[in-house]
Amino acid sequence: GESVGLHLPTLSVQEGDNSIINCAYSNSASDYFIWYKQESGKGPQFIIDIRSNMDKRQGQRVTVLLNKTVKHLSLQIAATQPGDSAVYFCAENVSFKAAGNKLTFGGGTRVLVKP
Amino acid sequence: DADVTQTPRNRITKTGKRIMLECSQTKGHDRMYWYRQDPGLGLRLIYYSFDVKDINKGEISDGYSVSRQAQAKFSLSLESAIPNQTALYFCATSDLGRPGGANVLTFGAGSRLTVL
Numbered sequence A: 001g002e003s004v005g006l007h008l009p010t011l012s013v014q015e016g017d018n019s020i021i022n023c024a025y026s027n028s029a030s031d032y033f034i035w036y037k038q039e040s041g042k043g044p045q046f047i048i049d050i051r052s053n054m055d056k057r058q059g060q061r062v063t064v065l066l067n068k069t070v071k072h073l074s075l076q077i078a079a080t081q082p083g084d085s086a087v088y089f090c091a092e093n094v095s096f097k098a099a100g101n102k103l104t105f106g107g108g109t110r111v112l113v114k115p
Numbered sequence B: 001d002a003d004v005t006q007t008p009r010n011r012i013t014k015t016g017k018r019i020m021l022e023c024s025q026t027k028g029h030d031r032m033y034w035y036r037q038d039p040g041l042g043l044r045l046i047y048y049s050f051d052v053k054d055i056n057k058g059e060i061s062d063g064y065s066v067s068r069q070a071q072a073k074f075s076l077s078l079e080s081a082i083p084n085q086t087a088l089y090f091c092a093t094s095d096l097g098r099p100g101g102a103n104v105l106t107f108g109a110g111s112r113l114t115v116l
Helices: none
Strands: A010-014 A019-024 A032-038 A045-051 A056-058 A062-067 A072-077 A086-096 A100-105 A109-114 B004-007 B010-013 B019-025 B031-037 B043-051 B054-057 B065-070 B073-078 B087-094 B111-115
Touching (some): A072 A086, B010 B019, B031 B073, B043 B065
Antiparallel strands (some): A032 A045, A056 A062, A062 A072, A086 A100, B004 B019, B019 B073, B031 B043, B031 B087, B043 B054
């Protein structure tokens, strides 16, 4: 889930199991939601995005679910692998006609995959 | 070679010193950004630029300045560094996005700055 404190929430997952990472967002005007993965010593990398008029989108081993009623977003990783160990960030995007867009990041969730 | 290159990767400096973090990109993107990352706080936007003549403040621009020297180069300066500017700094780029699509950022590997 989200964190506004100094410590990242951590999800420990057994290799091969499915992972579910949750995110609460605040702005009902957000038109896109994006998930990023940040491995140790690297910058965040784009995983998948979902438009606000969708409730589900699937990628390779990942699925994002969007529940606008409760302003909740989740990222599901199927058959979690050691390479999935990272910090995962959700971001909400609000588009403005003249001024581009604004991207707001959540605090991140650390995923640790146990062998 | 990385699409977005940041230098230096690590820097330790003293309070009051001027520091410049540099970013260059080979993506050909018009938009460039500087973010700051602190533990548990996600990424916060410092400054962004939509083209060479466009500079905009983000949510935490105080104490920072930027220069967009060319489409491919965007530098961040701390005129007089202070300890609470100790953080991991990321440069990012994006294009105008696909029609109706999200603005997806490409990040550099980060510059870790420690101010003593």
